[in-house]
Amino acid sequence: GAGVSQSPSNKVTEKGKDVELRCDPISGHTALYWYRQSLGQGLEFLIYFQGNSAPDKSGLPSDRFSAERTGGSVSTLTIQRTQQEDSAVYLCASSPDRLSGNTIYFGEGSWLTVV
Template identity: 90%
Template sequence: GAGVSQSPSNKVTEKGKDVELRCDPISGHTALYWYRQSLGQGLEFLIYFQGNSAPDKSGLPSDRFSAERTGGSVSTLTIQRTQQEDSAVYLCASSSDYLSTDTQYFGPGTRLTVL
């Protein structure tokens, strides 16, 4: 079946504007993850959704960041009042279950540039 998809592929915005990034996980995958990848860095965990459970938001860097997952499928990551340091690639991943043994499958990411 189709893999994880993300939109938009690239987003350029002005400082102070809000942005929404979308993730469509693999059909049937109950777990969904958001990561941030800054230039030259590894992946930084942001948030995790599993089924109908409360999400783990421990990785969100500030209260300007929020995410939701509707109907246990599509997820939206929202960044309010964007800052230049928010510029990064935002990656979404999904897995079939919540276990750490389950392989995470990644989308192609959204490259966010804040001017």
């Protein structure tokens, strides 16, 4: 497709289980970002991939969170031993590169509910 694609769109999981969220960026975009938005909150930056450079993980809230980007394209965000406070919308975005004010394009998000 033409846009950023995320799956699953909705996920309900039990506390303590692991979840994986997938992001397919726009073809050719070298930069990929993960954000999350908790209910009633603004967007919170999680992690940023740029080409083959080491990712910027400064936003990951705990070591239960990790992300990979294979082949410079698809990315997976993994949350281990989920907690109720992990319930949020997880948004993926991509952009052509990090230069010149390029806009980042968001997917529609993966809605995670931890019960």
